[in-house]
Amino acid sequence: MATGGPRARLRPRALSPLREHLRDTFWFAPTAAMVLVLVVWALAAELDTEIVEALQDQQDYDAVKDLLRFADDAKTVVTVVSSAMMTFIGVVFSISLVAVQMASGQFSPRVVRIFVRSRITKATFAVFLATFLLSLLVLTSYDGEPDPRLVTSVPLVQSIVTLLMVALSLLLFVMYVNQTLRLMRVGHVVARIAGESFRVVERMPAGPPADATGDLGPETARVAYQGRAGVLRDVNIARLVRTARHQGVVLRLIPRIGDFVVPGTPLLAVHGGPAPSRRALRYTVSVGVERTFHQDLGFGLRQLSDIALRALSPAVNDPTTAVQALDRIVQFLAALTRRPLDTSLHRDRRGAVRLVQPVPGWTELVDLGFAEIRGCAAESPQVTRRMVAGLDDLLLVVPAERRAPLLRHRELLVSAVEQTVPEAADRAFALRPDRQGIG
Missing domain, CATH: 3.90.1170.30 (Pyrimidine nucleoside phosphorylase-like, C-terminal domain)
Structure with a gap:
């Protein structure tokens, strides 16, 4: 591109501004959630190891046995969560496709982006995938060693975090269904469009004629x-x-x-x-x-x-x-x-x-x-x-x-x-x- 001449050339890249463009994508939130859950799992695993080592240093083997019994019970729950979460993800995905298809046919193809930008939809997919990934990671952390003096780690904190993620997933699922039903009603769709339009007006600078x-x-x-x-x-x-x-x-x-x-x-x-x-x-x-x-x-x-x-x-x-x-x-x-x-x-x-x-x-x-x-x-x-x-x-x-x-x-x-x-x-x-x- 020549500069200073009457016809300079510009080759742009799609990066303006990044926040708004990421809102129009569906991959970013689930990907960020899975990366975050990897970090949370690593921290929880480290904390579990420190808890077991502290109890072994104090020779409190009865407490270690209690942790092992809790881990055996929690493992059953985590196993069920791991297998059931993919079913939940399939249900959410199916509901989304049906809702998008109905909205596109009943209202306009341009309203599909409302579903893509929906924070509840993205949060639901992100938390469900993160919970599924976390359950798999926790299952790999269980130690088959029954001797409390030889066990290296008991996934206590990891199991608790997994159960909390399951509770959050259920809450988000209810909110997601409610949000999807609202977006299938024309009154809420036109209200969302009007709201987005007013935000554009608010961002416009006030200037002279x-x-x-x-x-x-x-x-x-x-x-x-x-x-x-x-x-x-x-x-x-x-x-x-x-x-x-x-x-x-x-x-x-x-x-x-x-x-x-x-x-x-x-x-x-x-x-x-x-x-x-x-x-x-x-x-x-x-x-x-x-x-x-x-x-x-x-x-x-x-x-x-x-x-x-x-x-x-x-x-x-x-x-x-x-x-x-x-x-x-x-x-x-x-x-x-x-x-x-x-x-x-x-x-x-x-x-x-x-x-x-x-x-x-x-x-x-x-x-x-x-x-x-x-x-x-x-x-x-x-x-x-x-x-x-x-x-x-x-x-x-x-x-x-x-x-x-x-x-x-x-x-x-x-x-x-x-x-x-x-x-x-x-x-x-x-x-x-x-x-x-x-x-």
């Missing part, structure tokens, strides 16, 4: 994307701001989070100086096969719209679910009515703008929330009534300069109902505002 980007100065260089094609999932904001500060420039992200990028297309525009080096720009962007919530402001509306569209399809015909999705769409848009949109400005410690990141504008978000649903809702009075009520509520809270897209959608909805519904009484009924649809 979009026209403030006109002060960046002339564009002096560009960084082209070079890597595997895919969806731009997020960027490492802290690293880009730090790189721009060291270089004395302002970086402007050209594609928006959620855009599909291909090699050779512009990725970053540089204002005020030469492009940073390839090494400085490593690990700054992440490209994957699907969008994520981390920095994608419109992804929540995309999922809510998909759920409503699936519910309004002739195969499903569930307008109540569409109304529930509209409830959250209106809630999300109401939270953005007075926030600066179109661009997100990221500053360094001295307050200077170092990174300009494009985000959806108000009109784009309103279109994303209402356009496709409106096109499918003309024949469903429950949905049209809820949409009219939602648009009217938003018109009451938005500033004057943001009323135009809401009025446009309201007029288009009225026009669609007038063209679809032949009876005047039915048209009047379908266009009457009602926050419950048909309350």
Whole structure:
């Protein structure tokens, strides 16, 4: 990659930021749990050895015999746990597959990531696998020597830890079943999507309006994307701001989070100086096969719209679910009515703008929330009534300069109902505002 020229090149790696990406994986939590249980087992085994040696040094062989009897009893329990835990893991895995399949078919394929990111699901798998591994390790620690003077170790602490892990596994199994049943209900699914969307809003920096980007100065260089094609999932904001500060420039992200990028297309525009080096720009962007919530402001509306569209399809015909999705769409848009949109400005410690990141504008978000649903809702009075009520509520809270897209959608909805519904009484009924649809 040449630096300082008009077309520098960047080859990113998916590492931005690590915590959010690990939450989208299913292997990390079980792997970490099994590594941790190895450490716990090693410490427990060492403690068991010290206990036996201390009793032998005191020549308290009766206590050692008591430990041996306890170990014989505990071994039976640990053996049962070892054989039964794999059955439990199979049950949990089967429940997860059925739940994911039902959610994908009933709501949207994009809601599958809710199950993947579920902390209870990951914790249940992690604890079950850790308990199974611990039981196997404890079984290898039993000493067949019956003489209390010759025995080297009795797995007392190890057995107690295993029993505690079994108790934790049972508790997590109950919580897991409860969580899975909740996620199979549309109300909880749309609430989770809305919650994730609001977290994206909270992470957005509060900044000046979009026209403030006109002060960046002339564009002096560009960084082209070079890597595997895919969806731009997020960027490492802290690293880009730090790189721009060291270089004395302002970086402007050209594609928006959620855009599909291909090699050779512009990725970053540089204002005020030469492009940073390839090494400085490593690990700054992440490209994957699907969008994520981390920095994608419109992804929540995309999922809510998909759920409503699936519910309004002739195969499903569930307008109540569409109304529930509209409830959250209106809630999300109401939270953005007075926030600066179109661009997100990221500053360094001295307050200077170092990174300009494009985000959806108000009109784009309103279109994303209402356009496709409106096109499918003309024949469903429950949905049209809820949409009219939602648009009217938003018109009451938005500033004057943001009323135009809401009025446009309201007029288009009225026009669609007038063209679809032949009876005047039915048209009047379908266009009457009602926050419950048909309350």
